[in-house]
Amino acid sequence: MKTYKTAEVASIIGIHPNTVRLYEELHLIPRPKRQPNGYRIFTDFHIEQLRLARIAFQIEVLQNGLRRKIIQMIKVSADRDFDTALALSHEYILQVRQERANAEEAIEIVKRLLSGGNEAGSRCLKRKEVSEYLHVSMDTLRNWEMNGLLTVKRRQNGYRVYTDQDISRLKIIRSLRCANYSLEAIRNMLQQVCANPDIDIKEALDTPKEDADIITVCDKLITSLAAAEENACQIVGMLHDMKDRFS
Structure with a gap:
């Protein structure tokens, strides 16, 4: 199994190493194991989970509990409960569509x-x-x-x-x-x-x-809701792939 250091993960995802640590503190990724010297050891699952979270937060729709729902989805995915994460993603998509209908x-x-x-x-x-x-x-x-x-x-x-x-x-x-x-x-x-x-x-x-x-x-409400729905559909595909790879 391939492993990565914090700086390597940050470079792959395109974020600051402190952001990787922040995602760990917020339980958006699993807590990595550590080497005897204290360095974190990340895996391919951490990489994919970070990519999932970045897409989820790309368009943050705040109203009516949508942000809470997407955060909950990320956290249960971090626990490898992919079925629940998929169910939450589908609920999120339906709610985003309703918000868009309300806007129209x-x-x-x-x-x-x-x-x-x-x-x-x-x-x-x-x-x-x-x-x-x-x-x-x-x-x-x-x-x-x-x-x-x-x-x-x-x-x-x-x-x-x-x-x-x-x-x-x-x-x-x-x-x-x-x-x-x-x-x-x-x-x-x-x-x-x-x-x-x-x-x-x-x-x-x-x-x-x-x-x-x-x-x-x-x-830019309608544009943002459309982008959030598109991202959520992408997340569903990622979750299926992660379920196949990491269950």
């Missing part, structure tokens, strides 16, 4: 809301009334305003007044947030809609600004 559905809701124009009437609601009407907490409404998703007018006494146009915009924000779109992606899309009502909503939501300092998974 939210886009259709936004399209309908935008095509319908502003709601009829001339309501002027206070924040508490809007919170109860939309079933959204007042803290959430404050957060959306603080992050620039909408600007609410104030009366002379300083109280915010939400109009029908504001409520339509809030329904759009609520639908997209429920589907786990980031605040940055929503703000970017709303700004583009104001400039051009005929934009492709899906593309606008999935295209971060070029000057963004940090681009998260939720800033």
Whole structure:
């Protein structure tokens, strides 16, 4: 059986030796045996397990327990419980597909809301009334305003007044947030809609600004979910191979 030192493993995978040790501490790979001098002894199984983990973490989707599920899959694979790892991978794929369907559905809701124009009437609601009407907490409404998703007018006494146009915009924000779109992606899309009502909503939501300092998974949600599903399907194939080789 071929064995490897920590530096050799790191070179093969393309990571820092400290990352190898970190994966060991987190139980993402089996604890390696040690030589009398204390040096770790890694095997081909460690190599494949590290490759599996790297692919799993390439696209980290955080919402609704998906990250916990993929971490659990890696850990049971490290214990050579490949059947459980495969079952978790299939569950992960199904959930990612559902998240993607939710994201697509939210886009259709936004399209309908935008095509319908502003709601009829001339309501002027206070924040508490809007919170109860939309079933959204007042803290959430404050957060959306603080992050620039909408600007609410104030009366002379300083109280915010939400109009029908504001409520339509809030329904759009609520639908997209429920589907786990980031605040940055929503703000970017709303700004583009104001400039051009005929934009492709899906593309606008999935295209971060070029000057963004940090681009998260939720800033490219549909693309990220598609990539996560593709990686998970690759993981299933790897697990079958590992089961054949290392069981």
